[in-house]
Amino acid sequence: MREPVDRRHQRILAAVQSRGTARVRDLAAELQVSVVTLRRDVEELAREGRLRRGHGVVHSTLPAQELPGSGTAGPDGDMVAVVVPELHSYLYETLHGARTVLEAAGLRIALRIAPQVAGAERPLVERALADGARGLLLAPRWRTPAVEEADYGWLAALQVPAVLMERRPPAGSALHALDSVCSDHWYGAHLAVEHLVGLGHRRIVFATRDDSPTARNLRASFTRIATEHPLVEEWAWALSSPDAGKDGPYAAHETADVPTLLRKLGATAAVLHGDVDALMAAQRLAENGVRVPEDCSVVAYDDVLAGLGTIPLTAVAPPKTEVGRVAAELLLHRLAGGHGTGSPTVRRVELLPSLTVRGSTGEPITPQR
Incomplete structure (x- = not known):
């Protein structure tokens, strides 16, 4: 699914205004768009007076x-x-x-x-x-x-x-x-689990980060909810990516390879924190012949980019x-x-x-x- 232009412009403005000046190539990499697309967007925003262009850089117009x-x-x-x-x-x-x-x-x-x-x-x-x-x-x-x-x-x-x-x-x-x-992240975890259980899923893989208070809160919440839920038969947890908690106590823990965990657990659903890790997991599922959502339902946690995937991801959105x-x-x-x-x-x-x-x-x- 192609990202709406106005949404992409908002992301560009947020990134530039947050730091004052940014390199075009760095912005393109950060926002996961081509340099050509980024330059075209910058030109349009500059014509509107919302950004100032430089040689390979972009400047905010804020005072x-x-x-x-x-x-x-x-x-x-x-x-x-x-x-x-x-x-x-x-x-x-x-x-x-x-x-x-x-x-x-x-x-x-x-x-x-x-x-x-x-x-x-x-x-x-x-x-x-x-x-x-x-x-x-x-x-x-x-x-x-x-x-x-x-x-x-x-x-x-x-x-x-x-x-x-x-x-x-x-x-x-x-x-x-x-x-x-x-945000009440316990409630966010609850929304994800109840949505999947309501669809009939009984075995779920959870993959979270472990490098922020929010990530640690989510891991604890998913653990408690899944353990206590009468309809969750089996569940497993892992770090959502290799850099998701490299400085924390779970650094040596298994990084989530969703297709492998699904097969190991017999699971039909996965919840991943955050959006980029969830989108990449959905790509890996497709590469392994696992259909989303037929073979595996996927829920993202954050909802900043979740709706932009080839298959837009169901997502929990903190306010x-x-x-x-x-x-x-x-x-x-x-x-x-x-x-x-x-x-x-x-x-x-x-x-x-x-x-x-x-x-x-x-x-x-x-x-x-």
Whole structure:
């Protein structure tokens, strides 16, 4: 299925605006389109004034104070910082939800992109605070629990309002009382399992990542739901790709080869986190003569790209944009009410994902035994 042009343009704008400047070839690789297509799209967006072209690069048209690392608060202190990981399209959608609310409130945004190394967020936050940021929206990468715990101390000591997006430290931790907005990923896992069980599937393969709090939450949720569900006869779990958790405790665990796991378990369905891993799994199934959905139903988790496959994938969609919007509203509430003694009650918000049914799921026709 060919991706709609307007959707592709939105992805290009999100990628460029999140970092200020991007190389054309890097963007093409990241967005999984040809360089020729990317250049054609960039030319059209440039004609519309939404991007600026350079020699092999693309520049955002956002004002300088809104670009990564260049935010400078005015004398009225009207800036907040947003810190998200690089190359994370899921959280970029969350960012755009937050941006709408913050800009409507007259606040400028200093976007900081954290590289894929442990501890990358702290210096970015310190720089933003030195530049005058009044508040923070944060989505630390936290590849492992140990990396997460290492950040608790300095985050708890922040002297400005802060809200976590898609991150919720465990009860009793130093960050337990920090404002946060998350998707209810247990409910998302529940939607996927109930959809498949309702179609008649009784043996299911689960393949998740293990390199973020969301991934670890999903793995635990699928394990609990599948174990307790009276209609799930057999299930298996594996890492969804070789790089899905290379720094975590499951690094040596089997990486999901879906056709092999299906045969081993006699399964007729698979749920994979996230979209790229699910799309690649569907391709491998086809290469191995396994028909989707006749021989195997496939559900993706994230729904950023799931609908763009040759067979559009049924997918669980966390409310990405809404998470950002609500997090920004919490931050505004905190800024209006002060910080520290007498400040507004701490809030922990959970938003429910939804399920979009497409062509990759159906009743089991030829169970694999």
